[in-house]
Amino acid sequence: MPSIKAAILGFGTVGEGVYRILQEKREEIKKSTGFTVEVVSILVKDKTKKRMSIQDVQITDDFRDILNNPEIDVVFEAIVGDEPAYTYLSEAIEKSCHIITANKKMFAKHGPALMKHAEFRSVQVGFEATTAGGVPIIRTVTNLLAGDRVKRIQGILNGTSNFILTKMREEGSSFSQALADAQQKGFAEADPSDDVTGMDAFRKLMILSSLAFGQQPDWEGVPVVGIDHLQTIDLIDASKENLRYRHVADIWLDERGKLQGTVGPVLIGENHPLFSIDGVDNAIIVDTEYLGSLTLVGPGAGMYPTGSAMIADLMHIIRRHEAVLIPN
Ligand SMILES: NC(=O)c1ccc[n+]([C@@H]2O[C@H](COP(=O)([O-])OP(=O)(O)OC[C@H]3O[C@@H](n4cnc5c(N)ncnc54)[C@H](OP(=O)(O)O)[C@@H]3O)[C@@H](O)[C@H]2O)c1
Structure with missing residues (x-):
């Protein structure tokens, strides 16, 4: 079974929602797309914070751990504010990763530049969650x-x-x-x-x-x-x-x-x-x-409505870009 490797930037309300839905819907996603989606890295600010238990996933406070992992196909972004979110997503696009963001503050300002950059690199940008959470x-x-x-x-x-x-x-x-x-x-x-x-x-x-x-x-x-x-x-x-x-x-x-x-x-x-x-x-x-x-x-807003909007973006990206998501 081909697999898509994902990273999640930010593990607060939204980032955790994305992770939970990917775990809960693992079989359905596999059935409908033919891909398994595996979260391999999660970026946080404070690694010592107590969080839900997560198995076999790298938890890091250094974005380079994600950027330098050539396996990652998709980066979900759910951190707060313009920076470092914009820089991280620009760098992810440069590495030919698809990006999916919930960060409205960053996207209102930098969305047009990210879209242009993504087009140049032939990757997709999902931003359904930036506006009206779960409303499509x-x-x-x-x-x-x-x-x-x-x-x-x-x-x-x-x-x-x-x-x-x-x-x-x-x-x-x-x-x-x-x-x-x-x-x-x-x-x-x-x-x-x-x-x-x-x-x-x-x-x-x-x-x-x-x-x-x-x-x-x-x-x-x-x-x-x-x-x-x-x-x-x-x-x-x-x-x-x-x-x-x-x-x-x-x-x-x-x-x-x-x-x-x-x-x-x-x-x-x-x-x-x-x-x-x-x-x-x-x-x-x-x-x-x-x-x-x-x-x-x-x-x-909310963990599940917002997380599910980001997963819907992922489904869309998988269907549009099946050919370029290299099966690992
Ligand atoms: N909450 C919603 O319902 C909702 C709905 C739509 C859109 N959004 C947007 O989604 C984004 C996330 O919202 P949220 O409610 O999930 O926020 P949150 O609960 O405050 O979580 C933010 C997460 O980002 C991490 N973080 C913050 N700054 C960071 C940095 N510089 N480097 C690495 N990680 C960093 C935090 O790490 P630590 O855990 O270590 O502190 C935390 O895990 C925001 O842009 C928000 O506007 C939220």
């Missing part, structure tokens, strides 16, 4: 673009903000109470500033913009507003009028064909597809020339 928006837009044209994408791209707004409206919680609850339930980061200031949604919107329109607007020209200035009374008053605040990231081509984007709280009525999206879910509306309007809804 990247694959959907990619498929739509084959015979259609995207005109606009708008969505709730940050589950933490949506959870906080829902809690403030339904339970009358203050912003800080709702945020504390999101943190206690593990929805928000220890530092939630990117979530509540809109920066996380902005970065995902830029990734979608590159994909759907082949370009990003000037970052400085996109107004980004978070939910951190909203008061509970604003949400309750809106609710009495049958309106809801949603934190919406929006990108569209204007009538002159210029790309416009905004990120911020928007008041919407009950006929809007985002009206009923409560809690930590993400939802994305894609407007196209021929299909019309399509809405995708689902979990935007």
Whole structure:
């Protein structure tokens, strides 16, 4: 049985999710692709940290151990921030490895360069997990673009903000109470500033913009507003009028064909597809020339939804590149 050797960079929520799914679905993957997928190396920052038990896998804090292993075909990346993630993935591509990333902060900025580099090296880049976690928006837009044209994408791209707004409206919680609850339930980061200031949604919107329109607007020209200035009374008053605040990231081509984007709280009525999206879910509306309007809804984060998006990328890569994945 041919085998694919994989490395995982980062073994936190997402990296562990990838590893678990690869173990749990080993037989199914073998059956559907004809390949076994074997994790051979895992990169972490702190090797002394207590982790789940892992057999026969190198745990390293030195990326060169991975880079210098000629057997590795695919690198999953689930570390945090621009660097060293971008450098590691560039180096992996240079060694002709396929890459699959969940790192939205890095990919919003460096995704176009990585895609170009990967094309040059004839390898694939999977980035489904960077945007809306388990919602297959990247694959959907990619498929739509084959015979259609995207005109606009708008969505709730940050589950933490949506959870906080829902809690403030339904339970009358203050912003800080709702945020504390999101943190206690593990929805928000220890530092939630990117979530509540809109920066996380902005970065995902830029990734979608590159994909759907082949370009990003000037970052400085996109107004980004978070939910951190909203008061509970604003949400309750809106609710009495049958309106809801949603934190919406929006990108569209204007009538002159210029790309416009905004990120911020928007008041919407009950006929809007985002009206009923409560809690930590993400939802994305894609407007196209021929299909019309399509809405995708689902979990935007978490170990298994995000890990499974990365495994779906792997399946896609295996099917497209069966010929170049050299059986070991
Ligand atoms: N959590 C989600 O639901 C979710 C959803 C979509 C996308 N993402 C994205 O996925 C990525 C991972 O998120 P996460 O929630 O899994 O983060 P996490 O739980 O904080 O895990 C991060 C992992 O990266 C490792 N790491 C950090 N800096 C490193 C470095 N310089 N060199 C080597 N390893 C390093 C850490 O090592 P140690 O274990 O030794 O500290 C840890 O294992 C992020 O970019 C995030 O934005 C997350």
